Amino acid sequence: MTSCFILALSAVLLPLLVLFGLKFGIIGNLLAPLEDDPRYRQIRPVGSGSFSSDWFDQMAARDDVAFIVPRTRSISATMRLRLPDSETGRIISVELIPSAAGDPVLGDLDPPSGFSSVLLSQDAADKLAFAEGAGAEGILSRTYKSQQETVLLPLTVTGVAPAGAFERDGMFVSHELLVAVEDFLDGRAVPPLGWDGSPTQDDSRKFSGFRLYARDPGDVAGLRRGLMARGIDVRTRQADIELVQSLDRNLSIVFWIIAGIAAVGYGISFGSSVWANIERKQRDFSVLRLTGFRTRGIVSFPILQALMTGVLGWAIAAVIYFFVQAGLNTLLAESVGGGEAVCRLLPAHFMIAMLLTLSTASAAAALGGIRLAKLEPSLALREG
Amino acid sequence: MVKSYEAGGTEFRLSVPRLDILKGAKLAFVGESGSGKSTLLELLAMILRPTESKAFNFQPAADGQIHDIAAAWESADADHLSDLRSRHIGYVLQSGGLLPYLTVRDNINLSRRLVHRSTEDVAEHWAERLNIAAQLDKQPAKLSIGQRQRVAIARSLAHDPSVLIADEPTASVDPLHAERIMELMIGLVDELGVTLIVASHAHRLMGRAGLQMIDHAIDAVSGNSMHVTVSDASS
Structure with missing residues (x-):
């Protein structure tokens, strides 16, 4: 009788575990690139604006912001670059990309720092035939007081950014260097580098753009709304994110409807059998009470039995689940590719399944x- | 003490104006079926809640304390009543009331286990006294009705109660066996100094067994009500 209910419970629980495992695995596979690829978390401004340092401080302090650095006008964020030791002697023009510690596109690489430490984009490194340890030289030209001026800036390339970090010729530079370049091109002095010009701006400097990354793909929509509300037009890959999110939501709804029906069905069948069982054993329970068993002890009996049924049924379902999971993943591995598991569950899911099972059963x-x-104990006694 | 209830459209009222049962007494409530004998036993066994109760005191020989049962019902202290029952009362039902999935041995030991007392050799001792030693490892279903009643008596005495209550203990057994079982029970009760309260409709059998008889007097039976008064007896 009890073993029947343990098996019945496993039979209900197992397909639910597999179903949830598939949902979790498939959605997980769709979400993985969104989580891993920083481009899905990027929020790019359209056109140029005017952002103060205060604004950047406020943004950086937000919980949903993973990374933000100011950008200068794109016209003053370029530099010509060559590798003095290279045989080609080729000079290319690179866009300057401000970076700092925690830049999502640089991964584990050390960020650029100071006025000389920089990283190259993959394209730039290829064109310059950059080899590890080679020095570089930046070339900046301006017309200042009707005079053509050119300065050379010795640089140390500490690394090459991963492919995809920046798809054109680019150089990751520190905030100081970016600002110094803008100052120089605008005809202002940069004392630390010995560049002459008109006096430097004070703190009221405005930046025309930013590089912004949300902490999580799910934070993008909220950040975007906030920025748009303040008149800052931005581009995101929100649509891609929302597609997966809505798929996840819809599949979850379907899953919980099925799980709900299963739980109600099993609850009713289990409950009615417990009920019938008690009805049948009324007399025995009355005898126990007559012998002096306390009510609490007698009532805890069917509940203990239910909990035992729940734990065993859950354990059997979990064990079989592992075989099903292994089978499904082997079977579907070819069609999915990438060696990603199509069906998987976290330990927490098993715990939740057990808790739900136990609460339904009890x-x-x-x-x-x-x-x-x-x-009424005495009534049951006399019927016999 | 009064208990009234309704069964099958008939209002039933059992009143006990006064009833004192002294330690070591051997009483039989006799009366036709439906005269409230079982109801009275259940009230005495503290398993049935009285409708009204001016006073209901229980002083078990084992602890000498006076327990106010009326107050315990009043305050719904069911656990206290369960504990008193498990320690001081043995109850034999008309049809045994053995648990079918336990062996005879485990059935006998049940009452002792409940009060956390050793069960070593207990079942053997009682089985010997009641001539059921050969049945110890059997399930109750394999026993004759007479044997089952003996097991029930063994179980109700195994935890050394002060009071043994038996509701028609021999009603389902043939007369010859009935007398033998009664004799056995009376013998044990005498030997142990246990107070015995029996309900039976077998007037003659009770008389032969030397029990003091208390009649259930049916005062009034009208269309849909029945009043029974247990005759005032001081023993």
Whole structure:
């Protein structure tokens, strides 16, 4: 009788575990690139604006912002670059990309720092035939007081950014260097580098753009709304994110409807059998009470039995699940590719499954227990 | 003490104006079926809640304390009543009331286990006294009705109660066996100094067994009500 209910429970639980495992695996595979690829978290401004240092401080302090650095006008964020030791002697023009510690596109690489430490984009490194340890030289020209001026800036290339970090010729530079370049091209002095010009701006400097990354793909929509509301037009890959999110939501709804139906069905069948069982054993329970068993002890009996049924049924379902999971993943591995598991569950999912199972089973049994507690002992005794 | 209830459209009222049962007494409530004998036993066994109760005191020989049962019902202290029952009362039902999935041995030991007392050799001792030693490892279903009643008596005495309550203990057994079982029970009760309260409709059998008889007097039976008064007896 009890073993039947353990098996029945496993039979209900197993397809639910597999279904949830598939949902979790498939959505996980769709979400993985969104989580891993920083481009999905990027929020790019359209056109140029005017952002103060205060604004950047405020943005950086937000929980949903992972990374933000100011950008200068794109016209003053370029530099010509060559590798003095290279055989080609080729000079290319690179866009300057401000970076700092925690830049999502640089991964584990050390960020650029100071006025000389920089990283190259993959394209730039290829064109310059950059080899590890080679020095570089930046060339900046301006017309200042009707005079053509050119300065050379010795640079140390500490690394090459991963492919995809920046798809054109680019150089990752520190905030100081970016600002210094803008100052120089605008005809202002940069004392630390010995560049002459008109006096430097004070703190009221405005930046025309930013590089902004949300902490999580899910934060993009909120950040975007906030920026748009303040009149800052931005581009995101929100649509891609929302597609996966809505798929996840819809699949979850479908799953919980199925799980709900299964739980109600099993709850009713289990509950009614507990009930019938108690009805049948009324006399025995009455005898126990007559012998001096306390009500609490008698009521806890069907509940303990239900909990035992729940744990065993869950354990059997979990064990079989592992075989099903392994089978499904082997079977579907070819069509999915990338060696990603199509069906998988976290330990937490098993725990949740167990808790839900136990609460359903004990709720059903508790009803029986209440029935039992209300039973008039003497009536049952006389029927026999 | 009064208990009234309704069964099958008939209002039933059992009143006990006064009833004192002294330690070591051997009483039989006799009366036709439906005269409230079982109801009275259940009230005495503290398993049935009285409708009204001016006073209901229980002083078990084992602890000498006076327990106010009326107050315990009043305050719904069911656990206290369960504990008193498990320690001081043995109850024999008309049809045994053995648990079918336990062996005879485990059935006998049940009452002792409940009060956390050793069960070593207990079942053997009682089985010997009641001539059921050969049945110890059997399930109750394999026993004759007479044997089952003996097991029930063994179980109700195994935890050394002060009071043994038996509801028609021999009603389902043939007369010859009935007398033998009664004799056995009375013998044990005498030997142990246990107070015995029996309900039976077998007037003659009770008389032969030397029990003091208390009649259930049916005062009034009208269309849909029945009043029974247990005759005032001081023993």
